[in-house]
Amino acid sequence: MENAAQLFLLLALAPLVTGVIRTLKARLQTRRGPGILQPYCDLGKLFRKGMVVPETSSWIFAATPWVVFFSTVLAGLMIPMVAAEAPLGLFGGVLAVIYLLGLGRFFLALSGMDSGSSFGGLGSSREMTISALAEPAMMLAIFTVAIGAGSTGLTEIAGAAIGQHWRFLAPAQMFAFAALALVLIAETGRIPVDNPATHLELTMIHEAMILEYSGPYLALLEWAASIKQLVLMTLLINCFWPFGLQPTWFGFAAVEGIGWLLAKLLLLSCAIVVLETVNAKMRLFRVPELLAVAFTLGSLALVSTFLF
Amino acid sequence: MIAELFLSGIIVWLVGAMASLAVWRQPTTARRVGCGAAFVGSLLVLAGSSAAIFSGSSPAINLPFGNPVFCWTIRMDPLSAYFSVTLAALAGAVSLYSFGYLRPMEGRRNLGAFGFFFNLLLLSLAMVFCASNAFFFLVAWEVMALMSYCLISFEHEKAETRNAGMLFLILSHAGTGLLLIGFLLLGSASGSLDFSSFHLLASQMTPIRQGTVFLLFLFGFGVKAGVVPVHIWLPKAHPVAPSNVSALMSGIVIKSGIYGMARVFFDFYGPPPLWMGTLLLGLGVTSALLGVLYALMEHDLKRLLAWHSIENIGIILMGFGAALMFRSLGYANLAALALIAALYHTFNHAIFKGLLFLGAGAVVQATHTRNMEKMGGLIRQMPMTALCFLVGAVAISGLPPLNGFVSEWLTYQALLAGFGTTHSLTRLMFPIAGSLLALTAALAAACFVKAFAIPFLALPRSEEAADAREVSLPMRAGMAVLVLGCVALGLGATWFVRVFDPITQQALGVRASSALVMAHGWALSPGTAHGGTISTAGIALFFLLAGAAFALPLALRWRRRSVSGPAWDCGLPGLTADNEYTATAFSKPLRMIFSALYRPRREIQAEYEVSPYYPSAIHFESEIEHPIEKHLYDPLRQWIMAVANRMKGIQAGSINLYLAYIFITLILLLLFGVRA
Numbered sequence: 001m002e003n004a005a006q007l008f009l010l011l012a013l014a015p016l017v018t019g020v021i022r023t024l025k026a027r028l029q030t031r032r033g034p035g036i037l038q039p040y041c042d043l044g045k046l047f048r049k050g051m052v053v054p055e056t057s058s059w060i061f062a063a064t065p066w067v068v069f070f071s072t073v074l075a076g077l078m079i080p081m082v083a084a085e086a087p088l089g090l091f092g093g094v095l096a097v098i099y100l101l102g103l104g105r106f107f108l109a110l111s112g113m114d115s116g117s118s119f120g121g122l123g124s125s126r127e128m129t130i131s132a133l134a135e136p137a138m139m140l141a142i143f144t145v146a147i148g149a150g151s152t153g154l155t156e157i158a159g160a161a162i163g164q165h166w167r168f169l170a171p172a173q174m175f176a177f178a179a180l181a182l183v184l185i186a187e188t189g190r191i192p193v194d195n196p197a198t199h200l201e202l203t204m205i206h207e208a209m210i211l212e213y214s215g216p217y218l219a220l221l222e223w224a225a226s227i228k229q230l231v232l233m234t235l236l237i238n239c240f241w242p243f244g245l246q247p248t249w250f251g252f253a254a255v256e257g258i259g260w261l262l263a264k265l266l267l268l269s270c271a272i273v274v275l276e277t278v279n280a281k282m283r284l285f286r287v288p289e290l291l292a293v294a295f296t297l298g299s300l301a302l303v304s305t306f307l308f
Numbered sequence: 309m310i311a312e313l314f315l316s317g318i319i320v321w322l323v324g325a326m327a328s329l330a331v332w333r334q335p336t337t338a339r340r341v342g343c344g345a346a347f348v349g350s351l352l353v354l355a356g357s358s359a360a361i362f363s364g365s366s367p368a369i370n371l372p373f374g375n376p377v378f379c380w381t382i383r384m385d386p387l388s389a390y391f392s393v394t395l396a397a398l399a400g401a402v403s404l405y406s407f408g409y410l411r412p413m414e415g416r417r418n419l420g421a422f423g424f425f426f427n428l429l430l431l432s433l434a435m436v437f438c439a440s441n442a443f444f445f446l447v448a449w450e451v452m453a454l455m456s457y458c459l460i461s462f463e464h465e466k467a468e469t470r471n472a473g474m475l476f477l478i479l480s481h482a483g484t485g486l487l488l489i490g491f492l493l494l495g496s497a498s499g500s501l502d503f504s505s506f507h508l509l510a511s512q513m514t515p516i517r518q519g520t521v522f523l524l525f526l527f528g529f530g531v532k533a534g535v536v537p538v539h540i541w542l543p544k545a546h547p548v549a550p551s552n553v554s555a556l557m558s559g560i561v562i563k564s565g566i567y568g569m570a571r572v573f574f575d576f577y578g579p580p581p582l583w584m585g586t587l588l589l590g591l592g593v594t595s596a597l598l599g600v601l602y603a604l605m606e607h608d609l610k611r612l613l614a615w616h617s618i619e620n621i622g623i624i625l626m627g628f629g630a631a632l633m634f635r636s637l638g639y640a641n642l643a644a645l646a647l648i649a650a651l652y653h654t655f656n657h658a659i660f661k662g663l664l665f666l667g668a669g670a671v672v673q674a675t676h677t678r679n680m681e682k683m684g685g686l687i688r689q690m691p692m693t694a695l696c697f698l699v700g701a702v703a704i705s706g707l708p709p710l711n712g713f714v715s716e717w718l719t720y721q722a723l724l725a726g727f728g729t730t731h732s733l734t735r736l737m738f739p740i741a742g743s744l745l746a747l748t749a750a751l752a753a754a755c756f757v758k759a760f761a762i763p764f765l766a767l768p769r770s771e772e773a774a775d776a777r778e779v780s781l782p783m784r785a786g787m788a789v790l791v792l793g794c795v796a797l798g799l800g801a802t803w804f805v806r807v808f809d810p811i812t813q814q815a816l817g818v819r820a821s822s823a824l825v826m827a828h829g830w831a832l833s834p835g836t837a838h839g840g841t842i843s844t845a846g847i848a849l850f851f852l853l854a855g856a857a858f859a860l861p862l863a864l865r866w867r868r869r870s871v872s873g874p875a876w877d878c879g880l881p882g883l884t885a886d887n888e889y890t891a892t893a894f895s896k897p898l899r900m901i902f903s904a905l906y907r908p909r910r911e912i913q914a915e916y917e918v919s920p921y922y923p924s925a926i927h928f929e930s931e932i933e934h935p936i937e938k939h940l941y942d943p944l945r946q947w948i949m950a951v952a953n954r955m956k957g958i959q960a961g962s963i964n965l966y967l968a969y970i971f972i973t974l975i976l977l978l979l980f981g982v983r984a
Contacts, residue, residue, distance in 0.1 A: 051866065054875035056767055056883065058687045066859040067851075074850050090831050091847055093840035095720055096708060100847070102753060103707040109757040113889060115875035116766030121889020124761070128754035129897040132747065139746035143739040146840075147727050152720070153840035212875055216866045288901045295743075302739050306731075 002087040002249045003077060009258070010076040014226040015039035017233070017265060024273040039226065043219050051215025054115040064111035065213070065220040068104040072224045075100040076231045080158045080238050082257035084245040093152035094142050097235065098135075101187075101228060105131055108221075112209035123208025126284060130193065130205065133291045134186045140298025141179040144172055144305055145239050154235075161242040168240045175301035177240045182294035184236055188229045190272060192282040193290070196225075203281055230265075237264045310359045311367035314384065314392070314438075317352030318431060320345050325427035332420020339410045342423020346403035346430060353434060354396035360389040364810050368440065379502065383440035386810035387575070391437040391567045394655050397793065398559045398662045399430050405666050405786025406552045408779060409673065422462060422550075429455035429556065436564050442491040442501040446484070449564070453480040453532075456561055459553040460545045472544040479541045483531030487568075490524035493517065494576065503575070511578035518577075522584050525572045526591075533565025534618045535625065536595040537936050543602070546614035547678060551669020554610060558617040559662035566624055566654055573632060574647065574815035582636045586734065589629030593741050596622025596748040598936075604755045604898055605906060605932050607891045608678045609668045612759055613661065616704065619748060620657040623719060624650045626741055630722045635816065637729045642722065644812040644820040645835055649718035651808060656711040656797055660703040663790035667697035670783055671763055674776035680891045682770040683763035690778045694764045696787040701760045703794040705753040709844035709851075711797035714832065716749060717842055721834035751898075758894045767885045799845045802829045892930060899932070906932040 019036035026033020053061060075097045077088040092100070109128050112120035146152045148167075149160035167173055186193045194205040210221050238245060244260025246253040282290065324345020331337045360367060364386070371380035384392065406426070410419055432455055435448035457480070461473035491501070497513055498505040510521055527538055534542040542562070546554045573580065573588075599619030606612040627650025634643035670693045671686060672678055687694040703710040723745070726738030768774040778784075797804060802825045809819045823835035831841040877883040899908050910930040914923040958969075 050869035050871065052873040053870050055872050056685075056875055058765060060687070060765065062863065066855065066863070070851055070854045070859075073854075074847065088846070088850075090827055090841050090843055091850070092708070092842040095717055095840070096842050096847070099706065099708050099713055099717075102705075102750070103702070106702065106705060106707055106753050106757060109754075110761050110765065113757070113761035114765045116883055116885070116888050117875040117877065118887050118889050119876065121761075121894060124757060125889065125894045125897060128750075128757050129901070132750035132754050132898075133901070135750035136743040136747040139743040140739060143724060143727075143742055146724055147739070150728075150836070151838045151840045152724065153838065156838045156840065215869065216862070284897065285900060298743070299740070302736065306735075 002083065002085070005249055005254070006077055006081055006087050007073070009081060010073060010227055010230065011223075013265075014223065014230040015043060017230050017269060018226040020266070021269050021273055024269065025276055028273055028277045039222075043223055046214075046219035046222070047216050049215040051213075051217055054117070054212050056116045057111075057114045057212070060107070060110050061114045061212070062217070064107045064114075065217040065224070067107040069220045069224040069227075071100045071104040072227045072231065076227055076234075079154050079231060079235050080245060081234055082246055082254060082261055083249050084155065084158045084162055084242070084247060086154045086158075089153055089155040093154050094146065094157065094235070095152050097154070097231070098138065098142075101231075102131075104224065104228070108209055111213075112211075115212045117212060119204075119208045119211045123205050123211070126205045127209060130186055130287055130291070133288055134183045134294070137179050137291055137294035137298045138183040138187075140295065140302055141176040141183070144176040144298070144301040147302075147305060148172070154239075158238055158242050158245055161239065162245055170304075171307075172301045172304040173240060175297050175304060177236070179294045179297035179301060180236055180239075182290060182297070184232050185272075185275070186287070186291060186294075187232055189225075191276040192279040193287055195281050198281075203284075233265060233268050234261070237261075237268055310356055310363060310365065311369050311382075311384070312356075313352055313359065314356030314367075314382075314434075315369060317349045317354075317356060317396070318434060320349035320352060321427045321431040321434075324349060325424045325431070328423025328427070329420050332418055335414040335419050338420040338423055339407070339414060342419065342426060343403050343406045343410065345423070346406070346427055347400060349427070349430065350396045350400035350403060353392055354400060357384060357389040357392035357396060360384045361386060361393065361807055361810065378443045379441050380444050381440040381502065382435070382438045383503070384438050386814055387567070387570060388438045390651065390655075390807065390811055391563065392434055394563065394658045395430070395433050395437065395560050398658045398790075399556065401786045401789040401793075402552050402555050402559075402662060402666065403786075404789065405555075405669075405783050408782035408784075408786075409550070409552050409669060411780065412673065417462070422459075425455050425458045425462075426553075429459060429561075433560060433564060437567055440503045442495060442503065442506075445503075446488065446491065449484060449487070452561065452564060453477070453484065456480075456557060460549040460557070462550055462553065463548070466548070469548040472541070472548045476541045476545040479531050479538065483528045483538070486524045486528035486531075490521050490528060490572075493521050493524070503571075506576045508576070508578045510572070510576045511580065515581070518581070519584075522573075522577075522580070525568065526588070529565040529568035529572070530591075531565070533562050533569070533621050533625075534595075535565075535591055535621060536598050536618065537940060539595070539599075539618050540934075540937055540941060542618060543606075543611050543614045546617065546665075547608055547610035551610070551665055551672060554613075554669070555662040555665035558614065558665055559658040562617060562621060563654055563658060566621070566650075569625075569628060570647075570651070570815075573628065579635045579638070580632055582633060582734065585629045585632030585634075585636060586737065587629070588625055588632055589737060589741055592622045592625030592627075592629050593744050594622065595619070595625060597744060598622075600748050600751045600755060601898075601902060601905065602934070604751060604758070604895045607680045609671065609680050609683075609759065609763060610665070610678050612680075612755065613664050613668055616664075616752065616755070617657075617661060619752060620653065620661065620704070623716065623745065623748070624653050624657070626650075626745060627653060627719050627722060630719075630726055630738070630741075633726065633734075634722075634729060639729050640816045640818045641820065641823070641835060642725050642729065644808075644816050644818045645718065645725065645824075646722035647812060647815065648805060648808045648820060648824070649715055649722050651811065652718060652804070653712075653715035656703070656715050656794075659790050659793040659797060660700045660710075660712060663696060663700040663787060663794065664704065666783070666787050666790065667693055667700060670779040670787070671697075671776075673779060675770070675772045677770070677772060680759070680762045683768070683773045684766055684770075684885060684888065685764070685768040685773060686776055687764040689776045690764075692784045693779060693787065694760075696784075696791050697764065698760055699791045699794055701756040703798070705756050706749045707753065708842075709798050709847040710794050711801075714798055714801040714842070714844060716745070717832075718834070719745060721836075721839060725834060725836055725839070754898070758891055762891045762894070766888050767883070769885045769888065799848050801832050801844055805832065905935070907935075908932045
């Protein structure tokens, strides 16, 4: 039951978040921009279309969209969204979530190299490099949170945070939050690390890997990318601001919980939009510096867990 | 019964070694006898040692030709049995593979000799794991080193091979020298060379002696295991050996060093001083990171895998280090968790690294090159090899739901739990080691995207790659066995952790598995209260169900709407292999980011006729530096050469002079003896 509800929420909400971010960004830049429902229309259109499969590709090309989609969805079912209890929390905690996203990325990078086009290789190489450099910072931040909760299980982490609503103001939590936020930007491919709206060969990362995809497979990958974004955003907000996490999924609690979730997501989206608008895309070789900052923040978080 | 099974396996190996040497003139027979004996012996040893684990007994056998001082005692305690199982599981698959792999060598190489060395290597490894006497252990250890040397140098007509073999032999003997001193120190303290007399002995010695013995064993075993900084033979020797030997070397021979450390640190030592665990953890992190960073720069498929062995040994050492630290701090349960993580990873690494080396061997046999830049597109010609290699790549990258994920997850959990064990600054080491483990794992994933994508995907980069053919059935069967191993060790994690109970019981007095298994065997937990769980079986089930329910039917429907077309070629006349991303290009961002470590040097020369914008040929050369070799080993080598040069003077070549030396030595020894 919880599984089905959270699955539906994941699948339905993910394109909306993408749409909201795009629209808000357009408004902030005094453009009209597409409507917030545009991602749904895009997905619908792509699912109805035919597709072109490169002659040079192998079965990896066809398998990747499914692996990426399923692993992202499974990761999404392991995090608490509305109720404090993660539906598939037994299957794995925060480490499993990260590694499942890693599985998706592994296959995505393989599929980028599969067609033989140099763009794909370029994207794969950059994606694997940046995600590898983001990993230690992410782990330090997560360790800080996990040490506080005494567990890597997300149900336990959320549970530990629920009792103490203002805990996120503790220095360790704030540092960890900042580190994780930077990693989130890198992992979801947003400005200043990657630009999801560009197809300029010098700058693209994620788009370069999926350049050869079209039709339903492209739809799956786009959908998975927005689900991944939703998963990471939810992870961030529910680990640090557990306001409104409900004890169960039933009755009015679910409505209230979803309301809180939407409000928190909107807040975080606004922050992302502002960040994207006031920053320019970084040169690729400046990104390690950004991630080094994240790593430093993560270390500070760790040190402050026992200083304060 | 258990001992008899084990012993019969050993005898099959011994007979196989002799028989294949005896029939060396008939290459086909020699190959069949050699590989067949290795295979049958492996099955018997596997049966014997797994029975020993599951029965919980420690059968002991005294070989009949001993004397009171030098006993040939075999004792299969749980730790020995565990490593024997690892050996036999891998050796079985490799022998199966060798049936096919050695076939093209018939008539060109002496397969009788190969069978001899191969079987004796297996035999000596089993003896290393089961010897219960320092003297016997060192004999087995030396035989193992010699057999490894012979197998590494099997294709000895190349200078590269001979040099690598020699380097291995020299370092291996230096390591054995350290072990010899270590065992003598222990022996002089106990008055016996029997392992049972060493139990907890080291902790009763003075702190200085304790530390000395620790360092002697750490580096003595570390040489074989390939721990940074004594790893330099490994990336040279593993690639030049025949691929089935590389699989054994990386899978199990280097694990003899790990076995030795486990034996000494958890059997001969009681709770050790804290610095030992800290040092081990530090060495583990260094080995893991440097191993993977150099693997990323490698374009020789087999050498890349060899560097990854160093990385994985590092991960194992992180587990050992954490276990030792917990032991010093008095947390037996956590020590058990960390030890389980390390030993689990040892088994996993044997399986997936064996698989990857066998896969690389298949590729090398099909394309006649180890250079990845000359491969490509092999997934079409060699679908089965590609699938097997992919499974190995996913497993070694630590991705769910395969076995690498389970042991890395356990390592994370041990490191994470470490933070609460002490209030000193040492506690910071645990999460930082954990975050560097995360970096290592992510870099390994990047490296294996390269190692799979460049040889197997896209267009062939050379004619050899385009003409490659799938390898023979026994080779595929050998790889398939290990693929099954990766899947079983991943999905059956909750079943497998029970194996560690007797080991942790013996080493730490704790049986941990019942705390680790949760939810009726569906989920694994770190054994601490609310520590978080994983369920690899659940994850795999989700993928299976989702795949069967959605992916298959939809993919079939969409297939009708799909057309095949050319990939985007930037408007050039058609995509060729020249447009593809290369392995060098793939690792370029990391080469730039870590340039402080690599100190890359590159040289580009363009030849042109009319204008520099239209070069007719471009020569590109790129090289990275190995600081440990340059700053540690090069001066050491020069120093040794200088000392040897000085000592040349006393080697005059005259018999009389040498007799005088012997005489003087004798007098000195007599004086020394009288004084003592």
